[in-house]
Amino acid sequence: MxxxxxxxxxxxxxxxxxxxxxxxxxxxxxxxxxxxxxxxxxxxxxxxxxxxxxxxxxxxxxxxxxxxxxxxxxxxxxxxxxxxxxxxxxxxxxxxxxxxPLRNLWRWIKRLLWVDPAYVPKHMRWPWRFFWALTVLSAISALLAILAFPQLFDVNWYDHYVFAPEARRGQLISLAGLLLILLPKFLRPMGFLRALPRRGLVLVIAIGILDSFGWNFHVFNLMLLGTLAYLASTLLLPYFGDAASYLSAQTETVQSRQGVRNRGLALLKALHNDxxxxxxxxxxxxxxxxxxxxxxxxxxxxxxxxxxxxxxxxxxxxxxxxxxxxxxxxxxxxxxxxxxxxxxxxxxxxxxxxxxxxxxxxxAYSGWKISDLITxxxxxxxxxxxxxxxxxxxxxxxxxxxxxxxxxxxxxxxxxxxxxxxxxxxxxxxxxxxxxxxxxxxxxxxxxxxxxxxxxxxxxxxxxxxxxxxxxxxxxxxxxxxxxxxxxxxxxxxxxxxxxxxxxxxxxxxxxxxxxxxxxxxx
Known part of the structure; x- marks a missing residue:
């Protein structure tokens, strides 16, 4: 050796x-x-x-x-x-x-969903299965929401939520959650409430709304569909959208991939030349x-x-x-x-x-100056x-x-x-x-x-x-x-x-x- x-x-x-x-x-x-x-x-x-x-x-x-x-x-x-x-x-x-573009993201998601299971590494099998389950859940939720449209339009939801006595408990729960979010923002003595987890308070508001509607399945499904859409717009597109643009070599992604690499090379060459x-x-x-x-x-x-x-x-x-x-x-x-x-x-x-x-x-370059890559x-x-x-x-x-x-x-x-x-x-x-x-x-x-x-x-x-x-x-x-x-x-x-x-x-x-x-x- x-x-x-x-x-x-x-x-x-x-x-x-x-x-x-x-x-x-x-x-x-x-x-x-x-x-x-x-x-x-x-x-x-x-x-x-x-x-x-x-x-x-x-x-x-x-x-x-x-x-x-x-x-x-x-x-x-x-x-x-x-x-x-x-x-x-x-x-x-x-x-x-x-x-x-959404089509780039959709194309990348389809590739991950329909990839041969033999290509999925052992450590990625559970996340891949969860991804599949979430996709199926989203499809079922969207289908149920579409099928329920006629029934949803036949109910006076406003009167039920605002005036029905059985909605009072849920209204109070939702109001309490909302106040716990807003009070520390506008009243300085209530600043200690900021320690409460924001996501937990949003969950309290959602529970109050469901209780106001008598835990109606269609309302629950619409809230679930809205949550999935929110996660897609705030997590899936911003985070996985970047991955779809860079990891996937397609006609629509060539320009963005080239732009990212050009900017990176310009910086590294400038440091090399200094x-x-x-x-x-x-x-x-x-x-x-x-x-x-x-x-x-x-x-x-x-x-x-x-x-x-x-x-x-x-x-x-x-x-x-x-x-x-x-x-x-x-x-x-x-x-x-x-x-x-x-x-x-x-x-x-x-x-x-x-x-x-x-x-x-x-x-004209002076040797090689990069010593380490830390990932x-x-x-x-x-x-x-x-x-x-x-x-x-x-x-x-x-x-x-x-x-x-x-x-x-x-x-x-x-x-x-x-x-x-x-x-x-x-x-x-x-x-x-x-x-x-x-x-x-x-x-x-x-x-x-x-x-x-x-x-x-x-x-x-x-x-x-x-x-x-x-x-x-x-x-x-x-x-x-x-x-x-x-x-x-x-x-x-x-x-x-x-x-x-x-x-x-x-x-x-x-x-x-x-x-x-x-x-x-x-x-």
């Missing part, structure tokens, strides 16, 4: 860029990035230097910047700390997927992890050490050590120590490439279900180097990521991006019929049957609230859910370590 060196061949990192790629949904510009900056920098006790005073939150500056291409976005920068300065950027793309930055880290959540994965593949082909931008002799040596390690390592699953050695070799290769100056090859709650764990047509198609696309893996697929039977081009000499092949980029995947999945526990969207990515054994999978268990809730933790990866006075939550410590704002060469 090849041991991993610890020296840093290209000197220390003085300035780094952290790129945040948000997930799906109606995100606000600069909304998500502030939470990440707070978690990684402003409230991070792991950066404290013993004997020094560290204010909370740590200071930041918000600076106008044109690298993102949007005037709505700005750079968040930190003061120099332990010889290093960090700049945070947001890759914002929600506006480009906002106009998702001589001030020695390191770039990409943090991607949910659907953003799919986008970040695609962008890294495209960027590597354009500015990486391929035949059009050949690596230096120092980088070739680092490539050789990496390939030698992969040849000796197990083919299917690596231990934690083996992944650690692989990532240290990746870091050495990254530092060799980042020290490559303009003019070394035929390209949070990534749906790539279900890639054979969401991205490709089953496990066989997924395997084929990896083998053909359409989908990059860690470690990269070998160039041929005798060569790994590195091969010799007849005209340009030694170079890396176009899908070898995870030779230099360390991939850490943090997830919180519970394989259970109770799939709302934890984060059903997330999952492991390491292993030869997924994206390669060289990914550092970190399975965390996120709990929130005083009762230690575990319900749908998909948006909690960067939030400290520990109680006041306790150490930071374990999942947040794992996230901070993966980013490594002040990582040295031997970590």
């Amino acid at each position: 090849v041991s991993a060196p610890t020296e840093d061949p290209a000197g220390s990192i003085k300035r780094q860029a952290i790129v945040i790629v948000h997930g799906q949904g109606e995100q606000r510009p600069m909304g998500t990035i502030r939470d990440f900056v707070r978690a990684l920098w402003q409230d991070n006790p792991e950066l404290d230097t013993p004997g020094e005073d560290h204010p909370r939150p740590r200071p930041i500056w918000i600076v106008p910047d044109d690298k993102s291409g949007l005037y709505e976005l700005q750079r968040i920068t930190t003061p120099e700390h332990n010889g290093r300065r960090s700049d945070f950027f947001e890759l914002y793309y929600a506006d480009l997927l906002n106009a998702t 001589p001030e930055y020695d390191r770039v880290v990409i943090i991607a959540h949910s659907l953003g992890s799919v986008l970040a994965y695609d962008l890294l593949h495209i960027l590597w082909r354009e500015v990486g050490p391929t035949k059009d931008n050949p690596p230096t002799s120092e980088a070739i040596e680092a490539f050789g050590e990496l390939d030698a390690f992969v040849r000796c390592a197990p083919k299917d699953v690596w231990s934690v120590d083996e992944v650690g050695r692989y990532q240290r070799l990746q870091w050495r290769l990254f530092r060799s490439l980042s020290g490559q100056k303009p003019g070394t090859g035929d390209s 949070l709650g990534s749906p790539l764990s279900s890639a054979e279900f969401l991205v490709t047509d089953g496990h066989d198609d997924f395997t084929r696309m990896k083998t053909e180097r359409v989908l990059p893996t860690a470690p990269p697929q070998p160039y041929d039977e005798t060569r790994g990521a590195l091969y010799e081009d007849p005209q340009k000499g030694m170079a890396a092949h176009h899908a070898a991006v995870f030779s230099a980029v360390r991939w850490t995947n943090i997830f919180d999945r519970v394989d259970s019929p109770l799939f709302l526990l934890g984060d059903a969207i997330s999952g492991p990515l390491a292993g030869s049957d997924r994206f390669g054994p060289g990914i550092a999978d970190i399975n965390v268990e996120i709990t929130w609230g005083r009762l230690g809730w575990r319900v749908f933790t998909h948006n909690w990866y960067w939030t400290d859910t520990a109680q006041d006075g306790d150490p930071p939550a374990a999942h947040l410590r794992a996230f901070r370590k993966a980013v490594g704002l002040e990582r040295s060469s031997d970590q």
Whole structure:
């Protein structure tokens, strides 16, 4: 087994860029990035230097910047700390997927519903069944509502609800729920009522309405249909609509997919071309992890050490050590120590490439600056279900180097990521991006019929049957609230859910370590 060196061949990192790629949904510009900056920098006790005073939150500056291409976005920068300065950027793309036509969403939903059950991964079977049950329930509810129209129009519902004595109890229940929502908004002394859960109060109002109508089945069905329509408009279209636009390559989605990728590449290239930055880290959540994965593949082909931008002799040596390690390592699953050695070799290769100056090859780009990809709650764990047509198609696309893996697929039977081009000499092949980029995947999945526990969207990515054994999978268990809730933790990866006075939550410590704002060469 090849041991991993610890020296840093290209000197220390003085300035780094952290790129945040948000997930799906109606995100606000600069909304998500502030939470990440707070978690990684402003409230991070792991950066404290013993004997020094560290204010909370740590200071930041918000600076106008044109690298993102949007005037709505700005750079968040930190003061120099332990010889290093960090700049945070947001890759914002929600506006480009906002106009998702309903037919795109419907086409994607049909694909998920009618997919061959053999293509559904084991961990997605319960969510898939639930999705089917919800679809059937919606269809039945809509059919019953249509059939009941004649009967509904024959009843004087207004007189029944307003004047009937038997409706009084339900009216009082609904009024009580409404007052508990409105009073703290307009009367400051009643502010303590804000602690009451809003959804629970809405449920109280609904129960009051049903009681006023004598728990009439048709009224119940109409309320159920309205609830399903509300969920579709506020959850299905904004969240799954983005996924339908990006994950589904159709005639109607090509332009939006191209626009999202162009914006992302423009930002990453601008950071690559800026001589001030020695390191770039990409943090991607949910659907953003799919986008970040695609962008890294495209960027590597354009500015990486391929035949059009050949690596230096120092980088070739680092490539050789990496390939030698992969040849000796197990083919299917690596231990934690083996992944650690692989990532240290990746870091050495990254530092060799980042020290490559303009003019070394035929390209004007200065080496390769992206060191890490950190994915949070990534749906790539279900890639054979969401991205490709089953496990066989997924395997084929990896083998053909359409989908990059860690470690990269070998160039041929005798060569790994590195091969010799007849005209340009030694170079890396176009899908070898995870030779230099360390991939850490943090997830919180519970394989259970109770799939709302934890984060059903997330999952492991390491292993030869997924994206390669060289990914550092970190399975965390996120709990929130005083009762230690575990319900749908998909948006909690960067939030400290520990109680006041306790150490930071374990999942947040794992996230901070993966980013490594002040990582040295031997970590």
